[in-house]
Amino acid sequence: MNIGIIGVGGIGLASAAWLAHRGHAVTLWAPRAAAPRRAGPQALTSTGVLEASVTVHWVGSVAELAGSDLILIAVPVNGHRAVMDALAPHLRAGQTVLVSSMASLSSLYLYEQARARGLADVTVASLGTTVLTARREAFDRVRIMTRRTQLGVSALPTARQGAVLQLCTALFGEGFTPQTNALASALSNINPAAHGPLALFNWTRIERAEHWPQYHYMTPRVAAVIERLDAERLALAAAFGLQVRTIEQHFAQSFATTAPRLADIAAELHAKRGGPPGPTDTGTRFLGEDVPFGLVFCAALGRIAQVPTPATDTIIATAGLITGCDFAAQNTLIEPLGLRGETRAGLLARVGA
Structure with missing residues (x-):
């Protein structure tokens, strides 16, 4: 898949390394100035749970993620609204957005923004916690400490729950369970x-x-x-x-x-x-x-x-x-x-x- 990741902290880089290692094409966008000096392909090294060196692609604007099949939002929740406001005009029918991790019903905010723009065929999935725990060591190096063995995922619209469950399993491996709705995901965050x-x-x-x-x-x-x-x-x-x-x-x-x-x-x-x-x-x-x-x-x-x-x-x-x-x-x-x-x-x- 073509996967866009918003956020280049520990979770963003860990997810990029994990997904690129599994054969996906990964593109990274840093909402804040935390990227390398130039856009384009860059090496990324992960240590810990995943020992790997992969190549990811950095871009300078959220608009360049428009061609992604999946967009993963991996920024702190206090940045969710700004990132979602920037992303909404560039969403297209058929895309899935995975919010990791979601809080304060930020996924509902994005879903309703998409529908207000006439995009009825956008799926917004929510994780109440991150799949991985990690520490960013540099823009091109991350240490992955844990791959959680069990975590729930929900979908908006809820009719896409089965598809979202299959998608997360294909991306990260086994261990995902369905959650009733996005509110359950928000309240599962401890x-x-x-x-x-x-x-x-x-x-x-x-x-x-x-x-x-x-x-x-x-x-x-x-x-x-x-x-x-x-x-x-x-x-x-x-x-x-x-x-x-x-x-x-x-x-x-x-x-x-x-x-x-x-x-x-x-x-x-x-x-x-x-x-x-x-x-x-x-x-x-x-x-x-x-x-x-x-x-x-x-x-x-x-x-x-x-x-x-x-x-x-x-x-x-x-x-x-x-x-x-x-x-x-x-x-x-x-x-x-x-x-x-x-x-x-x-x-x-x-x-x-």
Whole structure:
């Protein structure tokens, strides 16, 4: 296939290496100036789970992805709306867009933008987490740490679910399961519940730019707070008639952990991996991305479904207090999606289209 990838961070480069190694023609576009100095074919080396050297093609504009059969969006969710606004005019009938990973119903935003432009034959697929975990080491080098063994995928329109499942399997291999709809994909993302408390309760380490292995500092009481947030996420899913995996199931399926409780899972992961290191930048995505596009989104769903979210609300407020940021105002999707005036039935109808 001809595959276009938007984003050249760890996930973008890892996906490019993985897909090129499987024989696909991969084209990369960097929405920000993080590309090599010239467009055209470039070597890309991956280490870790995939030891390979491949050739990928870099382009200078999103318009040059118009000929792709599949477009993979692999940028942080706080960049989704800008990227999708840039991409929408260049979509064509028959294309599939895979959002990895999706949050705050960004895939619904793109799907509705495409339909508003008269493109009824565009498929937008959603992953609630990434297939791979990776670290970018240079524009031409990436270290792939994990290929998750199980993860769900959804489709808009939902009638394309079977085709999307087959596509993801053909691209990345076995391990994909169908999710009910895009809302299930959004609510399957455990990062906001895990990252918010982990960053806040280790804030002085972040401010001092200390080295701290994050699973070692997911102590029992920090894990207990994360479990409270996760319980609210599960309650939201249930209120919309959805079932998503628990945070403990996420770790078991992603990293083959065996402990039943989160604190013990963290200790198990630290013993196995010794990392990854926690953030050392006060602008960390643990707050800057996961609070507005994860926790603020969950709070908005709580208002729609009349489900209380006190732990989520507390972490949002605390994150704003320590950073001085209005995280609720930083979500660029809630307003254009009309979630403030949405109903439970109305939202379910939209994601079930």
